[in-house]
Amino acid sequence: MKINKAFRHCSGLALLGGMLVAGGAQAQSDSTECIAPAKPGGGYDLTCRLAANGLQETGLIDQPMVVTYMPGGIGAVAYNHVNGVRKDDPNLIVAASTGAAVNLALGKFGQYDATEVRWLGALGVDYGAIVVSADAPWQNLDELMDDLRDSPGEIAFGAGGTIGSQDWMKAALTAKSADISPRDLRYVAFEGGGEALAALLGDHIQVFTGDLSELKSQLGSGKIRVLAALSEERMDGPYADIPTAAEQGYDVHWPIWRGYYMGPEVDDDAYFSWVNRLTELSESPQFAELREARGLFPMSSFGPEFDRYVQDQVAQFQSLAEEVGLSQ
């Protein structure tokens, strides 16, 4: 009796849930898939959803793209999975970013290096930013850099990642552009940009090296001052007043691209049909809206051109890592 009742409850719930997520579980073998090498809700999830929603809204795929999560090893688990198990899956793309390139450069992905996979392209980009509190003494990057040269150990930098992470790279490259060894910095590693921003607002650290898009909500509040954007050119919209580091005489760029790779043995047909698909997507006006809603700036680099871009980036990170004695 009681069990019957319990089963009836269960089936009721199942029915309800089934109606809600109708179609969500129809993971057919010929439909496309995007692996987000992280837990739901993070940047990689966003990257996968950008492709999934974009491709569906523009009609470039017939069936909804399946997004699966494969967290672990800052992306290494997914990288090994694609290189070991699903080497030639023509329907599978994996989300990646500048952070993945940094980890590849440092050898954190184990036996596989950056040349193993087929880099597909990037659909959007965010840029690093150098941020101080509104009541900090520095009005521009020059003033900060002057003080930093005098006493690098007096100014605490903070960001959302460990030594060797892409967040740390922003601080390290900034220091290097003022001829200061990244090892002489004072740097505090937080768990995510949010915590680092909170520490800046509470005056626990003096400089936060974050990303432009995560600062959007803070810009009008008058609590922070963005000394420099680490982009090639000034951004428009709410960011129009932020000068780039380059125009202040410091050669620091930090694009955080959001893109995808495919397995190493995917054939050229499949690879180039994806390249075309993404290229077409990046040109549609609907997609521009989606991209902006996720706080990303335009970036269109696909196929072999993108592959070269990633390899160059990895080589650049490797030389920096060797310089400061980070490589393993």
Place this chain on the structure above:
Amino acid sequence: MKLAADRVLGLCLIGLAAFVAVQAARLHVPFSYDPVGPKAFPLILAILLAALSLVLVLKPGSNGHWPDRSLAVKLLAVLAALLVYALLFTRLGFVATTLLTTVALARAFAAPWGKALLTGVLMAVGSYYVFTAGLGISLPSGDWLRPLL
């Protein structure tokens, strides 16, 4: 010294502490911005653990009730069932392995064969649909079973 369970545990934990300390000492740290570094904390913990375990070795508590041989066999059988569940989980798929495990566990808890089989079928198929269709969790379906579902 009589062989008390706490003593065995204490000795094992001292071994663990030694292992932890050796591993920590062998860490290669390129550089660190804080004077503590990644080694100090595990080393302190290892020392703490060793000291506390020594207390356990010297002053063991009561021995507790340990399972007799027939119960130990049953416990190991249940563990083995769970291990097999894990080993075959992705290979045979969720439904098949869950059916096997449910029947095995139900039998271990003294269910008659008929009831165990019925529970197994209902739970395996039911939970598969609740999790995949209802809660949107993707589970290994086992490729060989796909045409049947």
Place this chain on the structure above:
Amino acid sequence: MFDFLIQGFGVALSPLNLGLAFLGALLGTLFGALPGIGPINGIAILMPLAYTLGLPAESALILLAGIYTGAEYGGRMSSILLNVPGDAGAVMTTLDGHPLAKQGLAGPALGLSAVSSFVGATIAILGLTLFAPLLAEVAVMFGPAEFFALMVFAFASMSVMMGKDPTKTAIGAVLGVLIGTVGVDSGTGVLRYTFGMAELYDGIDFVVMIIGLFAISEILLMLEHANRKDSGGDIPPLGRVFVTLKEVLFCKGAMLRSGLIGFIIGVLPGTGASVAGAVSYTTEKRLSDKEGTFGNGDMRGLAAPESANNAAAAGSFVPMLTLGIPGSGTTAVLLGALMLYNITPGPMMFSERPEVAGGLIASLYIGNLVLLALNLPLAGVFARVLTIPRWVLVPGIAILAFVGVYQLHSDLTAIYLMLIIGVFGYLLRKLGFSLAPVILGYVLGGLMEQNLRRALSISGGDLEILWRSGISLGLWIAAAALLVLPWLLPKLLKARLGRA
């Protein structure tokens, strides 16, 4: 001043939004009740769905907030009924919740915890409405040094749990802290105890820990009980189903105090429901446990963590809504959901999008009422889980454990780890260890190490930073008092009596 709230209630009380609040609460309770599957899953599934259905921003947010608060309600169920915490915040709920169920009081325990959850959440939502901007200022005053002092205080407050076997409690805590050191070191990026396995880089997941320690070991212990002749572990037939007003009033102090503690801890970014549950439980035990009934099914020991973890869940909205800084993993997902709608929470949100901020807060009030209305009468139904025969219940726990852990990473390493931790948990329990210190060590230890090292990176190694601010100094003094007073007070009292 509260225009946004009036506007918000106007939004939240529309039939569609009321229905969504109800649906969210129901689904959230379900997600929270399943061990390992939490609000993050629910939100991650429904976020794209809400977007595809074209729900307006405030409606989507109301649905998601319902799931979030509902999950905190649901987490307690398996804690009480099965001794397996349903989520991170519900670990301390097992300590007195499950003993109550074993005494045949599962129904009242579920009812009482629903009331406690309601009280805690209400305190926090009121706090959120009245003081959010002010609290945000206080929250950012907590830097690494202050967090380190807070962790020292939390460890000191754990001393009350030493109980009859202080050595084993301490060993448990040390083991927990050690497990927490596995993975990438968050300061230097060095890998600790990963043995070349990429699956271990991110450390041992909290879900793997609690499911292994609690659920797997519980299966083994159930087998022992089932085979013992005296059948001492059997759960007596269900007694009465509903909690009495007298019982609720008995716990009112515990609920109110813990709600306040939970809210404050929830507001701080980086600490969440699990820390709130731990601090409130130990505080309540210290204040109220005169007869040593805590841990054996004391109603106040159940009310305290339940009130606190719900308060913390609502409290973590404060830094999100006012600063744009997520206070927990789940609010980070909510933040992502908002961004999808082109809303970036932050200092400007209350002035720029009052209907969203107000709608969200109003929906928290409504969702909370819905949850109480849903959970009180259902306590009796859920308590019947205990009447399910073991041979159905145990496979059910096994399935939940496997699915809960598998869906984390979609690979088997976590499942093997869970089984190893499960055997380890079984041995510890057989040897008279309590599992709570292990979990607390795991949660608090990592925060303690990271924040100590962050503070010293800021100061360049100068220890003075650790007690420079008033907040940290206060926490150090409180921690010292917790450790010294229980030992000193009786002596002082004796000396006084001697003189008199």
